[in-house]
Amino acid sequence: MSTAAHTRRLVRRETHSSRATAAVVTAVVTILVLLWLGTETVLSMTGRKPLLASPPQIGAWLVGLPQATLPAGMIAAGVGLALIGLILLLLALLPGNRGRHTLASDRNAVVVDDEVIAAAVSRTARNTAALVPEQVSTRISRHSIDVLIHRTSGIGIDEEAVRAAVQNELSGYELTPEPKVKIIISQKGALGV
Amino acid sequence: MNGTHRGLNRLLLALLGLILIAAGAITAAAGATPSFAADWSSNGATAWAWTLAQIRSVPIGSFDVSWWTIAALALLVVAVVLLLCWIFSQGGGRSGRIGSRDSSAGSAADGSGNAAGSTTIEASLATRAIRDALEENDQVLSANVSAWKVKQADGLRIAIQARKGSSPRQVTDAAEETVRGLDELLGIQVPVLVRINSGLRSRFTGAERVH
Numbered sequence: 001m002s003t004a005a006h007t008r009r010l011v012r013r014e015t016h017s018s019r020a021t022a023a024v025v026t027a028v029v030t031i032l033v034l035l036w037l038g039t040e041t042v043l044s045m046t047g048r049k050p051l052l053a054s055p056p057q058i059g060a061w062l063v064g065l066p067q068a069t070l071p072a073g074m075i076a077a078g079v080g081l082a083l084i085g086l087i088l089l090l091l092a093l094l095p096g097n098r099g100r101h102t103l104a105s106d107r108n109a110v111v112v113d114d115e116v117i118a119a120a121v122s123r124t125a126r127n128t129a130a131l132v133p134e135q136v137s138t139r140i141s142r143h144s145i146d147v148l149i150h151r152t153s154g155i156g157i158d159e160e161a162v163r164a165a166v167q168n169e170l171s172g173y174e175l176t177p178e179p180k181v182k183i184i185i186s187q188k189g190a191l192g193v
Numbered sequence: 194m195n196g197t198h199r200g201l202n203r204l205l206l207a208l209l210g211l212i213l214i215a216a217g218a219i220t221a222a223a224g225a226t227p228s229f230a231a232d233w234s235s236n237g238a239t240a241w242a243w244t245l246a247q248i249r250s251v252p253i254g255s256f257d258v259s260w261w262t263i264a265a266l267a268l269l270v271v272a273v274v275l276l277l278c279w280i281f282s283q284g285g286g287r288s289g290r291i292g293s294r295d296s297s298a299g300s301a302a303d304g305s306g307n308a309a310g311s312t313t314i315e316a317s318l319a320t321r322a323i324r325d326a327l328e329e330n331d332q333v334l335s336a337n338v339s340a341w342k343v344k345q346a347d348g349l350r351i352a353i354q355a356r357k358g359s360s361p362r363q364v365t366d367a368a369e370e371t372v373r374g375l376d377e378l379l380g381i382q383v384p385v386l387v388r389i390n391s392g393l394r395s396r397f398t399g400a401e402r403v404h
Contacts, residue, residue: 003384010348010386018195019202020283026209027276034276038269045258059244063237066223066230074224082217088210092203103361105387107369107376108351112361113390123358172362 007109014111017096026088097142104174114140117173121145121166125183128165129157145170145179153189196286196343205279288342291316291349291383316340316349319375319383323351326371332359333367334392348384354392361389 036051044054053061066074099114118138125147126136139146147166151157163183170181223230248259290313320338327336334354341348351372355364368387376382 003382006348006384007386010384013195013199013343014386014388016199018197018199018283019206020197022206023202024280024283026206027280030209031273031276034269034273038266038273041262041266041269045262047257056245059241063234063241066233069224071224071227071230074230075221076224078217078219078221078224080217081220082214085210085213085215085217088206088213090210092207092210103365103389105365105369107372107382108365108385108387110361110365110368110387110389112388115391116355116359116361116389119358119391120360169360172360 011102011109011111014109015098015100015102017098019091019096022088022091099140101142101173101179102176104176112173112175117175118145121147121169124165124169125149125162128162140179142177143179144182146182146184149183149185151185151189153191155189157185159183159185195284195341197283201279201282286341286343288340288347289316290314290342291319291340291347314379319349319379322378323349323371323375326374327351327353327367330364330367332356332364348386350386350388352388352390355389357391364389 037055040050040053040058041055043050044056050057061068069077100111101114101117103110103112118140121140122133122136122138125131125138126133129136129149131149131152135150135152137148139148145166147162149157149162163181166181166183170179219233223233248261251260252258253260253263316339320340323338324336327333332355334356336354337352339350339352341350349372351368353364353368355361365387372385
């Protein structure tokens with residue numbers, strides 16, 4: 001395997017969920033159901049009382065289910081089953097992005113938590129606009145960075161300067177995927193923030 | 194960076210999801226259309242009677258137990274074992290070494306006269322060196338280095354907890370410098386993954402206010 005392909009794989013594994021939790025939960029639930037079925041079979045074979053229902057009882061129950069249950073109950077149960085199935089299918093098909101970005105580097109593969117990027121962006125914005133930490137908060141998602149600034153009453157904020165500083169800081173990171181920057185300055189100023 | 198079989202996870206989850214969706218759709222259809230419910234019961238009764246007949250047709254000697262029951266139990270055991278294998282296949286891949294190189298014996302003709310052998314590098318060496326070098330940086334709260342072997346490829350994973358508000362670029366550059374030093378020391382380039390995260394310590398340690 002070439003180094004580039006190897007690095008790409010390392011990065012992909014770090015930025016996407018492995019679905020290990022879903023796999024373990026699904027496997028444990030399935031094992032419990034199978035163990036119960038096995039226990040019932042053994043109990044029925046040796047002629048003992050079933051835990052919940054013996055295999056012949058389960059079979060008869062399944063055959064008579066539509067007659068024994070209200071149609072609305074059948075529909076609700078069916079929708080419930082299908083929903084669980086849908087969740088599993090989506091877990092299998094969706095990419096499972098974790099809140100992380102890749103940062104360009106010559107030698108290493110670098111993966112940064114979004115929280116770290118958000119803190120760095122907040123720091124840049126507040127250094128530029130001379131604010132205290134509580135006045136700036138940054139939200140980051142895969143494709144966008146929103147910088148929220150609560151300004152002090154009577155003091156204007158140079159939005160363009162903040163934007164330029166944040167852009168400049170981010171351009172040094174060369175993030176993949178590259179997020180778009182949005183600066184949001186509160187309309188109402190506040191005192192003592 | 195671990196050895197989890199991600200493709201397998203997704204395949205099995207998709208398979209179980211499809212089975213559940215099919216079962217749910219059939220159940221809901223039986224609730225919605227009475228004729229489907231009637232079919233369910235009549236076909237189900239036929240199938241169940243046939244199954245019971247099959248089970249009774251192959252008793253074990255004079256016992257009241259069928260070979261089919263034993264086969265079903267065996268199948269259940271195999272399924273449970275496979276599921277356990279699936280659970281234990283998660284994770285893994287941590288390794289104690291970060292690189293190995295085989296060298297063949299040098300011939301007398303080229304004058305090197307090397308003996309054949311292989312060189313392996315223990316991870317603990319690199320781990321200590323990188324951690325100590327990185328933790329001197331005041332943007333770094335803590336660093337953690339581990340070696341992994343995934344699909345025949347060695348690699349180092351450097352997890353760095355960054356100080357709140359520190360520039361990921363500066364942290365990355367510091368890590369790069371350290372790793373280049375390691376390259377020089379070892380003579381080979383090991384694949385390195387750097388992960389910069391913020392943990393509890395970043396949250397409770399204030400940002401550096403004076404630069």
